[in-house]
Amino acid sequence: MNLNKIKERQKQIIIIVVMLIFIISAMSLLNKRGSVIDISHTLPMVAFEEKDKLWQVVTYDDEPVTAMTIEVYPKYSEKFRKVYINYRSQFVFTDGSPITLNNEPLFWNRHGDIVDYDYNVIPEGMIFYIDGKGMKHRTAMTLKTLKTDLRSGVLKAKDKQREKQFNQMIEGR
Structure with missing residues (x-):
């Protein structure tokens, strides 16, 4: 017993x-x-080894995606600046400075969503513009210099491995 x-x-x-x-x-x-x-939502859209290079974000119609910057001092001005992505899928301007919302940098995740550090999904129209108008929800974006490579499925070995691991997690292996 x-x-x-x-x-x-x-x-x-x-x-x-x-x-x-x-x-x-x-x-x-x-x-x-x-x-x-x-x-x-934590996986980046792309990951590159070239840490010093930036890639311009464009629509599939090759229109540049822009973000508005507002300067208050010494004189108030609003400008639309082209959007780029760095080696870790962070949205930046051409000088490498981060594009932020509420002082948090924004990233492009594997789902094509714009997310902040807490992985909150940010609507495209809040941040990005095309021809001075807010970007419509789920507008397809790509990278200008890599458009042909990305369409033909050229990915880094690390990206392929990460994708495989992610799919295994989803399938419950």
């Missing part, structure tokens, strides 16, 4: 440990606002 009680107690402890692991894992995936982070 004692052996059965010990086995039963071990099963209960294992169940409790598994539940605690699940709860801790779920809590670690929460962002500041308390919503669950979709892991797929």
